[in-house]
Amino acid sequence: MYLAADRWRRQRLPRPARIAFCLAGDALFGVPFFLPPLQRAVEEYGIALRRRHVLKAVHGPSRTACFAVTDAGGRVTEIERRFDLLHVTPPQSAPDLIKRSPLANAEGWVEVDPVTLRHARHANGFALGDAAGTGNAKTAAAVRLQAPVVVRNLLAALDGRPPEAAYDGYGSCPLTTAYGRVVLAEFGYGGRVMPSFPLDPRRPRRSAWLLKTRFLPFLYWRMMLRGSERDLPHRERHVAGPQAA
Ligand SMILES: Cc1cc2nc3c(=O)[nH]c(=O)nc-3n(C[C@H](O)[C@H](O)[C@H](O)COP(=O)(O)OP(=O)(O)OC[C@H]3O[C@@H](n4cnc5c(N)ncnc54)[C@H](O)[C@@H]3O)c2cc1C
Structure with a gap:
């Protein structure tokens, strides 16, 4: 829009x-x-x-x-x-295959613990990504951080150990407010603001546009899909300034 x-x-x-x-x-x-x-x-x-x-x-x-x-x-x-032109986004939903399966919760998502990503009822099951019932923003940025958590906890489960890795709900929405300007909204569970950079993330920035259009495709194709866990570290920060009502 x-x-x-x-x-x-x-x-x-x-x-x-x-x-x-x-x-x-x-x-x-x-x-x-x-x-x-x-x-x-x-x-x-x-x-x-x-x-x-x-x-x-x-x-x-x-x-x-x-x-x-x-x-x-x-x-x-x-x-x-x-209307002359209508752009419709359907409500978010897991695929029917998941919704109808015994793995799903009442809303149709895979019923996992939001931190360990282990299934709530089947200890040998894990889920990540859009179909997981985790309550984070459904983004590829979330998948990137969930994948290593699932791998670690799956290996621990195979060894008979309790889950050892935790997912903090991180997700990232690069919101393009104009050509050349992006608000990089990074946040975790409970709407906790978790930027990767010590800048006010509410400001539409050219640097965030370049990150989205140049760096993130590289991160996706060359690193994420090849199994690299390298990442821009994010952390919860308090950012001063006016808040929305
Ligand atoms: C327009 C748009 C823009 C986005 N922009 C961003 C962004 O800027 N940054 C960001 O981080 N995220 C973004 N996202 C979100 C991101 O694309 C998703 O969070 C991510 O793709 C989720 O990955 P996934 O593997 O969980 O699910 P998907 O990528 O949806 O993969 C699921 C796969 O399962 C397949 N499948 C479904 N049913 C079956 C079946 N019965 N049998 C076999 N296969 C099946 C599907 O075909 C699909 O290939 C955007 C999403 C949209 C729609």
């Missing part, structure tokens, strides 16, 4: 694009600490933020999307919105 808004703004269209962001929930982003730069970008681009809009149906020929909208009093009404 931000990249499209930035591109259209740079094109100086005769009639500026009107963009609406319809969220199923209430919050623009799950971790309040990172809200100010995202909210600022929404305002600067003139994006209409529509909360509690759950997409129910799309009618292609008439370019209409139907939403169930819940108001502050909890009353639900159905509304239709016209």
Whole structure:
């Protein structure tokens, strides 16, 4: 959305694009600490933020999307919105194979201990990645840190020892607020802010853009997929400055 808004703004269209962001929930982003730069970008681009809009149906020929909208009093009404271009993100879900399996919890994710990543009911089972019921932000950055934890704890289990490695819930969302600018949101369980660099992570930065576009592909293809555990160390930091309400 931000990249499209930035591109259209740079094109100086005769009639500026009107963009609406319809969220199923209430919050623009799950971790309040990172809200100010995202909210600022929404305002600067003139994006209409529509909360509690759950997409129910799309009618292609008439370019209409139907939403169930819940108001502050909890009353639900159905509304239709016209669009020229619709970008839909489905709700996060584990694959049906997992959802229907005895490994799943009530929400359909693999039921693991969020720290050891060992299955809660089957001691010889482990899970990592998007399908794991761990409550972290579902990112490849999380997978990168979960993989060594699973390997260590799996080997310990095979030796009859208790799990020895712990996952702290780290995940990273590089949020591209414009071409050339990224807010590098790194956080762990409970929304604890865990940046890799001693900088205010709420600031959209060119350095974070270069990290995302140049370094992370290298980290992924050359290191992560080849089994290297080398990483940019992150840690919980207190960052001063205004917080989102
Ligand atoms: C648009 C987008 C942007 C993203 N950007 C970032 C980012 O900038 N940084 C970041 O860290 N993360 C990002 N992510 C998240 C990241 O891609 C995921 O967290 C990561 O890919 C999860 O890895 P995974 O191996 O757990 O699952 P997947 O990568 O989803 O792999 C699961 C695999 O299982 C296969 N599969 C499913 N069902 C079956 C079956 N029945 N039998 C056999 N195979 C099956 C699927 O085809 C798939 O290949 C992004 C995700 C999206 C969608």
